[in-house]
Structure formats: structure tokens, C-alpha cells
Amino acid sequence: MLPDRIHLLSREDRFSYARLLAFMTRVDNELSVDEMAMFEQRLGNALLSPNQRKELRLALKRTPTLESCLDGMSEEAGRLALRDSVLMAAADGVVDEDEKEILKEIAAHFGLVDDAVEQLLKWTRKGLSWMDDGFVLLNGLSE
Amino acid sequence: MFTDPLGDCSPSDKRIYASILILVASADGELVREEFCAIEALMGRILIHPEARIDIRNLISDPPDLDELLMTIDSSLIKFVLRDAALVAAVDGDYDVAELKLIKRLATAAGVNDNTLKEIFDWVNSGLAWHHQSLNILGL
Numbered sequence: 001m002l003p004d005r006i007h008l009l010s011r012e013d014r015f016s017y018a019r020l021l022a023f024m025t026r027v028d029n030e031l032s033v034d035e036m037a038m039f040e041q042r043l044g045n046a047l048l049s050p051n052q053r054k055e056l057r058l059a060l061k062r063t064p065t066l067e068s069c070l071d072g073m074s075e076e077a078g079r080l081a082l083r084d085s086v087l088m089a090a091a092d093g094v095v096d097e098d099e100k101e102i103l104k105e106i107a108a109h110f111g112l113v114d115d116a117v118e119q120l121l122k123w124t125r126k127g128l129s130w131m132d133d134g135f136v137l138l139n140g141l142s143e
Numbered sequence: 144m145f146t147d148p149l150g151d152c153s154p155s156d157k158r159i160y161a162s163i164l165i166l167v168a169s170a171d172g173e174l175v176r177e178e179f180c181a182i183e184a185l186m187g188r189i190l191i192h193p194e195a196r197i198d199i200r201n202l203i204s205d206p207p208d209l210d211e212l213l214m215t216i217d218s219s220l221i222k223f224v225l226r227d228a229a230l231v232a233a234v235d236g237d238y239d240v241a242e243l244k245l246i247k248r249l250a251t252a253a254g255v256n257d258n259t260l261k262e263i264f265d266w267v268n269s270g271l272a273w274h275h276q277s278l279n280i281l282g283l
Binding site (some may be wrong): 050 | 147150176179181182183184185186187188190197222230233235236255259262266269271274276277280281283
């Protein structure tokens with residue numbers, strides 16, 4: 001919902017980006033409501049067509065391989081997908097080791113520094129804290 | 144960005160929420176791509192049914208009346224609408240006068256004074272700064 005550049009990517013890249021997110025939802029073999037909400041949010045941000053979204057929702061059931069997701073994806077799309085994969089992995093409150101391994105694999109594929117995933121996890125924690133500040137602010141309105 | 148209690152609202156409340164955001168985003172007479180992305184993202188985040196989203200998108204060309212929406216809105220929902228209206232209005236880079244006018248009407252309906260509204264705008268700005276940091280990490 002914050003200003004981003006995903007919508008500026010090519011149509012093919014936006015689809016690849018979302019397909020990678022679909023893959024990420026299944027790494028820990030469970031799809032929580034929080035992950036689903038994050039996935040749907042990112043699909044919205046990518047301005048995909050209703051048909052593409054339908055196809056991607058099916059990908060949640062028939063998970064693509066990581067290799068097929070990364071194949072042909074531009075560096076920009078891949079790096080944005082990595083960031084949002086970190087957000088999605090953290091959406092249920094826990095980033096497990098399997099998820100971390102995959103995230104590191106994606107980071108390496110797109111030539112990011114070794115600690116990129118750790119940096120993104122730290123950045124994600126800041127974002128959660130920012131959201132919490134928003135809740136505190138809203139809760140104060142009810143007093 | 145992350146999930147929040149809005150996902151548990153009734154379909155009718157979700158529709159009101161999204162309708163008001165569309166009004167705010169199109170208040171300056173045009174709905175730019177960034178604003179459209181933000182609305183689509185927010186509709187996705189609260190898991191509005193894909194079919195219901197089609198109806199909501201149609202409101203862009205046939206906007207609802209804010210007063211009517213405010214009469215039917217749940218009192219606990221209005222503060223979330225105010226928060227996300229401030230977010231949506233900010234995504235194209237600045238707050239337009241017409242957007243601000245609508246946001247102030249929402250603030251009045253929510254019983255929020257100018258100081259608290261400023262805090263909400265400050266919170267939005269800190270979110271924008273946080274989000275921008277990710278591009279530095281990614282080298283983009």
C-alpha cells in the first residue's frame with residue numbers, strides 16, 4: 001500500500017514476481033491467513049489482471065519450482081520479490097530455517113550481498129514496529 | 144503493509160472502507176496509477192472477495208456519497224479508514240487540497256482533532272521513509 005515500483009515492471013516480470021511469492025507461501029507447507037493477506041496485498045500492488053490473479057491463486061495449490069520462478073526474471077523484479085518474500089515469510093510471525101535458506105538462495109541468485117536477507121529481516125522488524133505505532137495511535141483515538 | 148483486524152470485518156464494512164478510500168484517492172479529479180495500486184493492495188490485504196472488488200472498482204466512475212457512507216459506517220472502522228485514507232492520499236507524493244478536505248471530514252467523523260491528525264500524517268511519513276530504505280538494501 002506504500003508507494004512502490006512493482007507496477008512499473010513489465011507485465012511478464014510482475015507475473016514472475018507474484019509467482020515467486022506464491023512459491024514462498026508454500027515453503028513451510030502451510031498458508032496462514034496472514035500470509036494469504038500479504039500475498040493478496042502484493043498481487044494488488046502489482047496490478048495484475050483478474051485472470052493472472054486467478055492463475056496465481058491456483059499456483060498456491062500447485063506450487064511451481066523455485067527454478068521455474070527465477071527463470072527469466074529481471075534483476076529488479078527478483079530483488080523486489082526477495083524483499084516481499086521476506087515480508088511474507090515474516091507475516092505469520094516466524095521465519096523458519098527452510099524459509100531462510102530459500103531466501104538466501106534467491107538473494108544469491110540476484111547477486112545481493114551475503115547478509116542481504118538479514119538486512120531485510122531487520123528492515124521487516126522495523127516495519128512491524130511502524131505498524132504497531134499505527135495501532136497505538138488508533139487505539140488512543142478510542143479513549 | 145501488514146495484516147490488521149480489518150480482515151475480520153463484514154463484507155459490507157469492507158465495501159464501505161474501500162469505497163471511502165476510492166473517494167479520497169479520486170478527490171483531486173484523477174486516480175493516478177500509484178493510488179490505484181494502493182487501493183488494490185488494501186483490498187487484497189483485507190481479503191475482499193475478487194468478485195466484490197469488481198463492484199468496488201466500478202465506483203471509480205460512479206463515486207458514492209461520503210455522507211451516506213459515514214452514516215452507515217461502524218464507529219470502530221472509521222479510525223482505520225482515516226489511517227488508510229492518509230496513506231492512500233500520500234502515495235502519489237503529496238496531499239492535494241481536495242484530498243485533505245476529505246481526510247478532515249473523516250477526522251471530524253472519527254472525533255479526531257488537528258493534533259492527532261498531524262500524528263497520523265507523521266506516522267504515514269515515517270512509513271514512507273521505512274519503505275524507501277528497502278530500495279537501498281536491494282541496491283535499486
